[in-house]
């Protein structure tokens with residue numbers, strides 16, 4: 001029974017007995033708990049933890065959930081700089097993990113590590129920088145050779161996890177039960193070598209001085225700082241943690257969210273609230289039936305099957321066999337399809353090349369028209385080569401012409417819905433209509449509108465519940481609005497062109513309304529809120545135009 005007490009839901013008597021499922025409400029007795037069940041069941045935890053041989057622990061819905069329903073909300077177990085080495089560029093503040101660029105930034109008054117400002121709230125919080133600061137100070141004085149060699153941000157999160165051994169054994173116990181896949185990360189693997197190197201950095205700079213300190217003062221600070229525990233912590237983080245990437249460069253480990261299984265069409269959305277100590281709220285994105293598994297996605301939803309599966313195998317150590325992975329067309333989108341270059345006497349057959357058995361990774365690809373087969377490894381080599389060309393163009397802020405050029409090349413070989421093409425088109429559509437000193441015709445705006453609609457259809461098929469792509473979709477809907485509104489303002493005064501004015505107005509209202517719905521939860525993030533404000537401003541511009549131009 002927990003140490004906490006609270007008022008019984010029925011009679012207000014203080015009690016330590018909690019609902020064992022949601023652990024949110026108290027009852028003085030079993031009778032009162034039973035009496036309240038009719039009322040409580042609609043808000044009680046809607047899932048249980050289950051186990052299967054194939055996927056290990058996972059979460060299963062205990063009642064039907066509709067999109068938007070909260071499934072759970074929880075604070076991080078561990079929060080800190082990512083466990084990956086930074087060798088150049090931006091680096092995290094050790095207090096809040098906000099990305100910093102300037103190496104001459106302010107320093108933590110305790111240990112002199114870089115911070116966003118000396119009053120950053122994370123500096124004194126024990127499970128953020130507060131505890132590790134005392135250990136970082138123990139480092140023997142060494143010359144600062146290179147900034148990134150001296151400040152190894154990738155080892156801090158291990159100190160933060162170790163802190164829980166004594167400070168919060170309950171949390172440490174949860175971490176101890178999480179999957180680390182050591183069987184795939186042992187001696188002889190690249191990842192093992194990498195962790196050994198990190199352990200060397202920890203040992204020489206912090207763990208040895210810490211042991212000396214413990215010996216000299218007679219205090220015990222960290223219970224177990226062995227190489228085995230360091231391997232285990234990195235394994236648990238790599239397999240289970242969530243990463244923030246935008247302007248905060250952090251890794252976050254959650255207890256319950258770690259148990260959600262992977263599915264390439266996830267049925268939940270996760271929202272991490274930066275203003276609420278990175279609490280995650282998990283909501284149903286799709287209708288979930290009683291008994292369904294609760295699933296999130298561990299990889300990039302906009303990558304093709306081979307790329308997603310390879311990423312999952314390399315980083316999470318399992319082969320995904322979900323419905324999308326097993327379907328060569330990826331739910332009918334053809335997101336990985338190539339144009340077939342087979343044909344008779346120079347005429348292309350017009351078919352598409354698709355993997356015969358996408359979950360085998362070594363099978364052949366075959367044309368759906370002429371049946372020519374290609375070996376998987378040749379297809380992968382070729383697509384990776386095209387991917388590198390796309391990355392090169394996208395790595396700087398690309399101009400419209402550069403995007404059109406690379407798109408022209410891709411379109412020779414890939415299906416128009418291929419994920420590399422989607423990626424280029426998503427950037428291109430945002431630039432169409434923005435060039436200065438260019439007079440855009442109604443046809444140009446129609447082209448932009450069609451492109452938006454094409455990308456919107458793919459986005460909705462891959463992520464029908466907006467679990468991951470709400471910002472992508474929000475951007476597309478906003479570009480669609482721009483194109484629709486331009487067409488309206490250009491055509492409404494022209495009697496030969498304004499036949500569809502009322503229909504167009506209906507489309508515009510739908511686009512705005514849909515975008516507000518899509519961004520409903522994303523509004524709580526910085527970029528989501530920025531986009532939402534643009535949508536609201538566009539709605540006002542549209543309304544003003546309608547008022548001015550009403551007959």
Ligand SMILES: C[S@@+](CC[C@H](N)C(=O)[O-])C[C@H]1O[C@@H](n2cnc3c(N)ncnc32)[C@H](O)[C@@H]1O
Pocket residue numbers: 054055056057058177178179181239240258259260261262263316317318319320321
């Ligand atoms: C974040 S953990 C999920 C919790 C884990 N099942 C456990 O027992 O602790 C991720 C691991 O769960 C397993 N897993 C999750 N989704 C899976 C899936 N769709 N197919 C196979 N294994 C999966 C894999 O072992 C993966 O590395």
